[in-house]
Amino acid sequence: MAAMIQRKTFIASLAFACLSASFVTLAAIASAHAQSRPVHLIVPYAPGGPIDVTARILAEQLKDTLGGPVIVENKPGAGGNIGVGMVAKATPDGQTIGIAAVATMAINPWLFKRLPYDPAKDLAPITQMVRVPNVLVMNAEAAQRLRINTVADLVAYAKKNPGKLNYGSGGNGSAGHLAGEMFKQGAGIFAVHIPFSGGNPAQLALLAGQVDFNIDNLATASANIKAGKIKALAVTTAQRSTLLPGVPALSETIKGFEIDTWWGLVAPAATPPDTLAQLSSAFSNALRSPETQQRFAQLMAEPVPSTPAQFGQFMTHERARYEHIVKRSGAQVD
Numbered sequence: 001m002a003a004m005i006q007r008k009t010f011i012a013s014l015a016f017a018c019l020s021a022s023f024v025t026l027a028a029i030a031s032a033h034a035q036s037r038p039v040h041l042i043v044p045y046a047p048g049g050p051i052d053v054t055a056r057i058l059a060e061q062l063k064d065t066l067g068g069p070v071i072v073e074n075k076p077g078a079g080g081n082i083g084v085g086m087v088a089k090a091t092p093d094g095q096t097i098g099i100a101a102v103a104t105m106a107i108n109p110w111l112f113k114r115l116p117y118d119p120a121k122d123l124a125p126i127t128q129m130v131r132v133p134n135v136l137v138m139n140a141e142a143a144q145r146l147r148i149n150t151v152a153d154l155v156a157y158a159k160k161n162p163g164k165l166n167y168g169s170g171g172n173g174s175a176g177h178l179a180g181e182m183f184k185q186g187a188g189i190f191a192v193h194i195p196f197s198g199g200n201p202a203q204l205a206l207l208a209g210q211v212d213f214n215i216d217n218l219a220t221a222s223a224n225i226k227a228g229k230i231k232a233l234a235v236t237t238a239q240r241s242t243l244l245p246g247v248p249a250l251s252e253t254i255k256g257f258e259i260d261t262w263w264g265l266v267a268p269a270a271t272p273p274d275t276l277a278q279l280s281s282a283f284s285n286a287l288r289s290p291e292t293q294q295r296f297a298q299l300m301a302e303p304v305p306s307t308p309a310q311f312g313q314f315m316t317h318e319r320a321r322y323e324h325i326v327k328r329s330g331a332q333v334d
Contacts, residue, residue, distance in 0.1 A: 038068045039279075041265075042098035044083025046076045050219035050299050051099055051263055054130055057295050061286040066279070078112075079173075079333070080104040084266075085116030088123055092270035094279060097126060101263040102175060106318040110326035111173040111333050119319065124271050125311035127280045128264035129287065130301040133218045133243060134179055134236040135225070136250060139209050143231040151187075151234050151253040154213065158189035166192040168211035170199040173331040178322070179215035179236060179259045181329040186254035206230060217261050218243060218300040236260060243300045262304070262318075264311050276308050 039062075043055050052074060059070035075083035080103050087098030105119045117123065138148060148154050158165050169176035172195050184191055194211055196202040199220055205211045207229055214221075215236060224230045225244075234250040235241045238258040241249075250257045265283055267276060284305035286292055296303055306314070 037095055039066050039070045039094070040096045041070050041072050042083050042087050042096065043072055043074050044076060044080035044099060044101075044104060045074065047074050050132065050217065050301060051101060053299060054263075054296060054301055055099060057292060058129070058283060058286050061289060061292055062282055065282050065286075079108055079171075081108060081112065081115055081117070084119075084123070087266060088117035088268060090268050092124075092268035092272070094267065094271055094275035097265055097267045097279065099129075099263055100125075100266040100315070102261055102318065102322075105266075105315050106322040107173060107175065107178065107326060109319060110323050111331060113332075119315070122269050123266040124269050124276055125308045125315065126265035126267055126276055127284050127287070127308065128262060128304045128306045128311045128314060129283075130263060130296060131304045132261045132299075132301045133241045134175065134215050134260055135218045135221055135244065135247070136183065136213060136215050136233045136236065137206065137221055137225065137230045138213045138233060139206055139211075140229055140231045142209060142212060143233075148233075149231075151248070151250060154233060155187045155189055155253070158187070158191060162190055163192075165189075165212045166194050167213045167215070168194045168196055168202040168205045169214065170202050171195045171197060173326065173329075173333055174199075175217070175259070175261055176202065176215050177331060178325050178329055181331075182257065182259060182325065183215060183250070183254070185328075186257055215259075219261075222300045243297070243302070264304075264306075264315075280308050 041055055041059060043052050045051050055072050059072050062070050075086055080101060084098060084100065084104045087096060090096035100123065108115060109119055136151065146157055148157055167180045169180060177193060177195065180193060196205060199217065202214055203216060203220060206214050207224065221230060225232050232244060232247045234248050235244055236250050236257065236259045238251055239249055287303040287305040293303055
């Protein structure tokens with residue numbers, strides 16, 4: 001009888017031990033899952049472009065640095081406004097961040113009457129990611145036929161042949177459109193603006209000889225420049241770019257001319273400062289890595305890591321600068 005009682009007691013103890021072990025295992029799994037929550041990185045543009053590619057490079061570099069994977073999600077539409085609006089409305093816990101670009105943070109506030117976010121109030125800066133020069137380009141055959149080898153040649157031709165030149169862009173209010181208007185005003189020339197439904201169609205029109213010149217993103221134009229299909233006359237950064245050796249800066253002909261493309265990372269406005277600091281440190285370290293710099297250089301993109309404060313000040317300055325540019329151009333979407 002005593003032996004039977006001991007046996008039952010042993011079995012009960014064993015069952016309790018197994019049950020306890022199960023609870024411990026489940027708790028450990030739950031804890032590990034909680035600690036490995038992914039960071040969702042929203043790209044407000046379609047897959048395949050320079051912004052999307054650089055975001056995926058960084059996501060790959062970071063992997064488990066933030067306690068879980070970085071998952072890139074493309075949410076295009078309305079010139080980037082839809083995706084950025086999603087970031088602004090996300091839970092401010094550091095698990096949802098997004099790409100902020102010159103269009104969404106500096107141009108669109110003056111181009112659209114209504115935005116689903118306030119760029120000054122609804123988003124917290126993390127770090128600037130990259131800066132990419134824009135480049136003034138012509139169809140190579142047209143440049144040769146018209147004997148245009150420099151910016152000065154282009155300006156002289158436009159003045160001798162008023163109304164004959166046109167230029168393409170990715171749409172009304174796009175960076176290419178605004179840069180083109182700045183160029184016309186600075187050079188004192190006239191050229192008809194022809195908007196297309198995106199940068200790729202605008203570049204195809206240039207290749208086909210349907211437009212005379214574009215001011216395009218170097219990341220997009222570089223392949224056709226290297227192939228000799230389009231001719232680079234000048235970069236639009238303040239100084240010459242090491243990414244395109246031998247090509248002058250437009251400011252060498254038009255004093256003070258400067259416009260480029262940039263993008264960075266933002267989070268919902270109420271994200272805690274220590275979380276922003278952690279995200280900024282992780283992404284900035286990834287931007288400084290030799291592998292990232294090498295891969296970005298292939299995209300004609302220069303990594304520009306910064307502190308949240310630095311990126312915030314930069315975006316404020318850019319927003320003020322583009323207010324004047326957009327209003328002077330007369331561009332408006334809605």
